[in-house]
Amino acid sequence: MWRLSTEIMLVAGMDAKIMAANPAMLALVGQTEQELLGQPFMDYVHPSDRKATLDEVAKLDKGLRTLNFINRYRGEGGVYRTVSWTAVPDNNVIHAVGRDVTAETEAAEQLRKAELALQQSQKMESIGNLTGGVAHDFNNLLQVVSGNLQLLSKEVVGNDRAVKRIANALDGVNRGAKLASQLLSFGRRQPLEPKVINIGRVVTGMDEMLKRSLGEAVEIETVVSDDLWNVQVDPTQIENALLNLAINARDAMDGTGRLTIEACNITLDAVYARDNSEVKPGSYVMLAVSDTGSGMSPEIVAKVFEPFFSTKPEGKGTGLGLSMVFGFVKQSGGHIKIYSEVGEGTSIKLYFPQVLSDEDLIIDMDVGKIEGGTETILVAEDDEAVRATAVELLRDLGYSVITANDAESALVVLQSGVHVDLLFTDVVMPGPLKSPELARIAREKNPSLSVLYTSGYTENSIVHGGRLDPGVQLLSKPYTKEAMARKIRHVFANQAQRNQSLSVTPTPTIIIPATVSRNILLVEDDVLIRLNTADMLEEMGHQITEVGNGTDALKMLESGNFDVLFTDVGLPGISGIELAKGARTRFPNLTVIFATGDPNVPSLAGSGMTKVLLKPYGEDNLRSVLLDIP
Structure with a gap:
């Protein structure tokens, strides 16, 4: 084994040919004394280091008595080693003593690279934090513009020129939203759908x-x-x-x-x-x-x-x-x-x-507009213009609206006893009380309260690993009136189903077995809803396999023989509609049951039946929707 402390010695003539070498030098180049002697020492120097080495040696002719330089020498197996040399002339010969500094050189280079990488990482993190904040404010502005344009569009119906101008302005909003999305991607704050x-x-x-x-x-x-x-x-x-x-x-x-x-x-x-x-x-x-x-x-x-x-x-x-x-x-x-x-x-x-997983099917989803409702919504938003626009959009959809300019004010409203069906809160607001903590306290007091977050960018409080936390519902800014309407109805439907699951009493019931036992794949991201639905279906005599997202469901469909796909529509990642379309592509005869708060779901290809079960549903609803499946 080569010892870094071993001194390398050689003697060369002014013609650069090696005249003598010690065992350490022979070990370095992997040659015998007979093979090495008479060879030009420059043949062993790395091509990139030869000019610098010759420039150093040339200084001897100018009277310099001691040379100190570093170059790379070709060692055994063609591997170059870094050697630090001290050379002195003596009667037309050069005496050189070297030390292998390869390890020190590599360690210093690695340290330099690590320091540069750390500096770059810190710089990128700082810029990422800045761009995340910029994107947040920018999306708030876009939401104000977008919301007001959508509200204005109702007032110019029949005026083709005005309709076209509003459409052009909304197209500009979409381009701005794309720009903000790029900022969020750089800042690594864009919720991905891998x-x-x-x-x-x-x-x-x-x-x-x-x-x-x-x-x-x-x-x-x-x-x-x-x-x-x-x-x-x-x-x-x-x-x-x-x-x-x-x-x-x-x-x-x-x-x-x-x-x-x-x-x-x-x-x-x-x-x-x-x-x-x-x-x-x-x-x-x-x-x-x-x-x-x-x-x-x-x-x-x-x-x-x-x-x-x-x-x-x-x-x-x-x-x-x-x-x-x-x-x-x-x-x-x-x-x-x-x-x-x-x-x-x-x-x-x-x-x-x-x-190593199988490829997912990527299907475009197309869902129609839906209507609003009459529930009461508490809007917690610190930006006055954004708050005013959201209020107008919600009232236009038929909702009653209460407002708060920060999380603490929203908590005061919720604790006052005023009836609220949905907390619609911005993620990033000033003050010591943060939105996730507001939602937690509010739900402790009122477990039936629905919560929907909105934000110009997501932060670590509700996103981890680039994905929304389980059970979190988010409407990203800027959003359209239709996207707001669909998301709110989905949140209400899920909460209604969850409320029903919580209110089930343990009183004995007469279980009517299903006429035919089905093999059902149940897909629902809300754990409580999934467990409750699985219990009801199993009591009917069906065989149930549970998963919490569309990606796992597609894999499970390939590995099992299912009669029915029972899926929520608003799944994270692959939506229930995407999942159903992909499933029907592979299994045309598969029966699909959509569990949703919106009856407007697109038609599916294939010969299998497609049914809609509106949330909230109970055992009788489940039994009814499964009755006429062939």
């Missing part, structure tokens, strides 16, 4: 969109490996990331050049992880976007992921595209790397960890 997907299908499915977006002068080459592994990411975000990278590449090529999109399986080993501290060794799927554009200097590369940094002319970009991609990749547990040289183009590589 699904198990094959990135190759995403890439090939975007061919036409990319061709239209980039223009005919950009040649697009797509290389997708066979047997690509699955990954778990948000499909919408991966599409946005790919589109952003492609548009950046087009601009770097001035609209003309070759864009290469590559997706392949790759293993990042311990050596790569050592040089990239945030990477865990393992199996990844790499998505790379490469261009033949102008490339970037190292100084530019170091800044490209910062929000609002752009090399484009003023007015030609927001500087958020790459920062959004960076935040999304990091929040998805992935890794991003950029390679670029001035005049040589740029390649940006995204790495996502492999997952």
